[in-house]
Amino acid sequence: MDQPARTGGLQKKFFFSLLVVGIVPGIAALIATYLYSTASLKQAIGDSFQEIARSTAIRLASAVDNEIDRAIRLALIPVQIKQRVVAANRRYQGRDEAGIHRLLSEEGAGGDARRDREQAARSEEAARYLREWAEQTGYYVRVMVADQQGVLVASTDPLTRPIQTDQHWWQEAMKASAAGSYVSSLILDPQLNDYVFEVAAPIRDDARERPIGAVGLVVRREVLTNTILPIHIGDTGHGMLLDTQGTPLICPVLPPTSHLIPEQLLNKLTGTRPIWLVAEDDAHGGRNAIVGAAPVRFDHVVTPSSLGGDHWYAFVRQAPEETYAPIYALLWTVGALGLALVITLASLGFAVGSRIVRPITSLQREAEAIRHSLGRTASGDEPPLPPAPQADYRTGDEIEDLARSFRAMRDTVEENLRTIKLQQHELIRREKLASVGQLLAALAHDLRNPLGVIRSSAQVILEKRQDDAVREEVARYIMDEVDKLSHRINDFLRYARQKPPDLRTIAVEDVARSALWQWQAQGGMERLRVETRFGSGLPAVRIDPEQMKEALVNLLMNAREAMPSGGRVTMTTRRGNNGFVEVEIKDTGPGITTAHLPRIFEPFFTTKEYGTGLGLTNVKRLVEDNGGILTVSSVEGSGSVFVTSLPAAA
Numbered sequence: 061m062d063q064p065a066r067t068g069g070l071q072k073k074f075f076f077s078l079l080v081v082g083i084v085p086g087i088a089a090l091i092a093t094y095l096y097s098t099a100s101l102k103q104a105i106g107d108s109f110q111e112i113a114r115s116t117a118i119r120l121a122s123a124v125d126n127e128i129d130r131a132i133r134l135a136l137i138p139v140q141i142k143q144r145v146v147a148a149n150r151r152y153q154g155r156d157e158a159g160i161h162r163l164l165s166e167e168g169a170g171g172d173a174r175r176d177r178e179q180a181a182r183s184e185e186a187a188r189y190l191r192e193w194a195e196q197t198g199y200y201v202r203v204m205v206a207d208q209q210g211v212l213v214a215s216t217d218p219l220t221r222p223i224q225t226d227q228h229w230w231q232e233a234m235k236a237s238a239a240g241s242y243v244s245s246l247i248l249d250p251q252l253n254d255y256v257f258e259v260a261a262p263i264r265d266d267a268r269e270r271p272i273g274a275v276g277l278v279v280r281r282e283v284l285t286n287t288i289l290p291i292h293i294g295d296t297g298h299g300m301l302l303d304t305q306g307t308p309l310i311c312p313v314l315p316p317t318s319h320l321i322p323e324q325l326l327n328k329l330t331g332t333r334p335i336w337l338v339a340e341d342d343a344h345g346g347r348n349a350i351v352g353a354a355p356v357r358f359d360h361v362v363t364p365s366s367l368g369g370d371h372w373y374a375f376v377r378q379a380p381e382e383t384y385a386p387i388y389a390l391l392w393t394v395g396a397l398g399l400a401l402v403i404t405l406a407s408l409g410f411a412v413g414s415r416i417v418r419p420i421t422s423l424q425r426e427a428e429a430i431r432h433s434l435g436r437t438a439s440g441d442e443p444p445l446p447p448a449p450q451a452d453y454r455t456g457d458e459i460e461d462l463a464r465s466f467r468a469m470r471d472t473v474e475e476n477l478r479t480i481k482l483q484q485h486e487l488i489r490r491e492k493l494a495s496v497g498q499l500l501a502a503l504a505h506d507l508r509n510p511l512g513v514i515r516s517s518a519q520v521i522l523e524k525r526q527d528d529a530v531r532e533e534v535a536r537y538i539m540d541e542v543d544k545l546s547h548r549i550n551d552f553l554r555y556a557r558q559k560p561p562d563l564r565t566i567a568v569e570d571v572a573r574s575a576l577w578q579w580q581a582q583g584g585m586e587r588l589r590v591e592t593r594f595g596s597g598l599p600a601v602r603i604d605p606e607q608m609k610e611a612l613v614n615l616l617m618n619a620r621e622a623m624p625s626g627g628r629v630t631m632t633t634r635r636g637n638n639g640f641v642e643v644e645i646k647d648t649g650p651g652i653t654t655a656h657l658p659r660i661f662e663p664f665f666t667t668k669e670y671g672t673g674l675g676l677t678n679v680k681r682l683v684e685d686n687g688g689i690l691t692v693s694s695v696e697g698s699g700s701v702f703v704t705s706l707p708a709a710a
Contacts, residue, residue, distance in 0.1 A: 083402055093394055097387045102350060105383060106336030109352030109376045112291065114334040116299050117354040117374035119287045124259070127279055128241045128360045131261040134193065134203075135275040141205055144186045144214060145263050145273035148207040186214030201252050201278040205263070206230050208272050219251075224276070229260035232363045233274035236262050240361045245368040246281060246309045255281045255309075285310050288374075297378030302353075304330055304370035313344065321375075329353040329373060342377045350383050352376040419459050423466055430470065514541050561604035561686050565709045568601050568633050568641045569594045575612035576631060582617075587626030595634045599708040601641050603686040608706070611682040614675050615645045615702050622649030622700070640689070640705040652694040660692065 134141065151163060186205065194200040194216050202217040210225030224230040232242035244258040256278050262271035284301060288310045291299035301310040306321035308314065321329070321343045328337055334354035342349040356372035517534040572594065580590070619629050627648040636642040652660060661680045683690040687707045694700040 089398065090391060090395055094387065094391055097390055098384070101384070101387055102338065105350050105378075106338075106352065109293075109350060109378075110334045110336040110354070111352075112293070112299065113336075113352035113354040113374045113376045116287065116291060116376065117334075117356045117372075120284060120301065120356045120372065120374060121358050123283050123287055124243055124356075125359045127259045127277060127283065128243065128261065128358070128362075131241065131259045131275050131277050134277075135261045135263040135273075138189060138193075141186055141189065141214070141275075142263060145205065145207050148211065148213050149209075149272055152209060187216060187218075190214055191216045199280045199283050201249060201256055201280060203278075204229075204276040206274050206276070208234070213273065227276070228365070229258045229276040230274050232365055233260035233262045233276070234271050236260075236271070236363050237361065240363050241366075242363045243358070243366045245303060245370065246284075249278065252280075257281070257284075281310070288312065291376065293376070293378050294382050295379075296382050297376070300375040300377070301356075302326075302329070302373045302375050303367065304373075308343075308375075309372070325351075329375065330371070331355070339377075344377060344379070346377065346380045349377055349380040419463060423463060426466070426470075430473065511541075511545075514538050517541075559607075561607050561682075563602050563604055563686070565600050565602050566605050568598055568643060568706060571601075571603070571605050571608050572612065572631060572633055572643055574605070575609045575616065578609065579613050579616040579620075584620060588620060588623065589626075589628045591628065591630045593630065593632040593634075595632075598633060598635055598641050601706040602709040603688070603706055607682045608686060608688075608704075611679045611704070612643065612645070614679045615704075618675065619645060619647035619649065619700075622647055627699075636705050639708045641708055643704045643706070644701060645704075646699060646701045648699040651696040651698055651700055652692075653696060657692070657694060661690075 136142075155163060190203045190205070194203045200216070202215060202220060204215045204217075204220055204224065205213045206224045207213050210223055210227075210230050212220055212222045212224055228244060229242055236242060240262075242258070242260040246255045246257050248254070249256045259277040259279060261275050263273035263275060264270065265272050288299045288301055289312050291297075298312050300308050300312075302308055302321060306323065306326040308321070322339075322341050325339045325341065325343070329335065329351075330353075332355060334352070336350065336352040339349050339351050340347060342351055353376070354374050356374060517538045521531050521534055572592075576590070576592070616629065616631075623629075630644075630646045632642075632644040632646070634642050634644070660676050662677065680690050683704055683706075689705040691703045691705070692700060693703075
């Protein structure tokens, strides 16, 4: 069967091979570049973010320490503040707790007018000093001074409540250690409607042994935000202030306390040292973002309740899209250059492949022409090979050597072809003579004995002294021998003439019954018992009914001849494997010997005294011409089984 000619297959392989050879290392290089660049960039950016977070934490701590320093200085240095607190505390001398409560109640109800005017004057003087002091920075919402009973001594805000005993700043300042101060976390001031934090320091006596009052500062959040907001890293990078609960106290992107840092990330950030890491979720919608963090450590000692019992952390993050943008730009650049290089190499490979493939293609076409010519020559349609094309194979490499060898092979093939042609004609002539001789020898052998019997019988008939009964018996002998001759001649004709089958769709049972009826009509059934086992629902077969009937009749005749003393013949139809329908003919004769079984289908092979050796040969040929398969099995002394498998109709 002719295969479709390929054009440029090797050339395409050159192109795609070089393309693959270029792309695979290119992809590996891109992956290596990505991994190395990502690792290096993460390390560099992470170290940078960690340093920014550390410096931010230092600045935050410094800002808070400054406020603590101011509160401490306010509690120590201004004479008028401390004197005002000492004077306020003298009122409580010699009074127990109940007496102090009565005193405060009387002052709240009016008390001594002259004394109240003196206290108001002194409070106003202290308040004026506080206002002047607070205006130096402008970061304070209010500044307050209270005595040891929490009574407000002076304040920059006239609306401040006179009693501060329930305020955390006063409570923490009064129980602070000698060097301790109090700093609150960010809280919402209802008057200002903004977030503030409180700083408080105790006012101690001259011996600095016990607190006699407290200074409280309510500081605007700008003290902290002015440290956080200037942090800009690209377009999306910024700093934040977190507490231990993961609440962003100051964030330039989202309002305070409006989002929480995931617990998994928070557990990694809240350490004792600056750190950077890759966060799966940075609480701003970023995935695999690089973040840095550092704890905020104050130089001053603060009370345990400071910052709400938590700690503060400086947190720095950037959107991962912006962080990894340099890597993606590098990958795109490297990928584009690599792809351009690969395409250039593949194009060069295509050009080189064209130079290599062109002579190979010419050789392939020439070989194909030789193949077609050899096929026509073998079938007797055409003689010798076509003239060789004048192709130029001067390539200076192995292809030129291949072309030279191919030309030499072509010349050898032409010479051998001429020799084979001559020998073929001689072999055909000799084979025909041998076949004719073998056929004539077999025919002569089969004709000689019946003709001898006919001649002898004719002589008996010619003798007039024989009675009519003898002549009648002799005439029957002559008829039997003529039938044998006719049967032998038919076998030879079937072998010599091969008629193509006339295929038709028919039920296999109809063919089997027709063959069985024709075989039984020939007689000689006195000692035989015939059994039929026809299967139901069998598919129709596509065969030549006459040829298959002839084949089955021959198999039945062989079964009868194998049992001259009588026996049983069984014909069975059934469904076979692989879409075949089977017809089985089984006898109870002596069987076929193991030595003879492989040769029973050979032409002119027979074990019968008067057989031609063509019966089973013709049967096998008829079955195979109809697309079937003939198989035989036999056990000596138990009979033989012939199975004809016929193809079912589509």
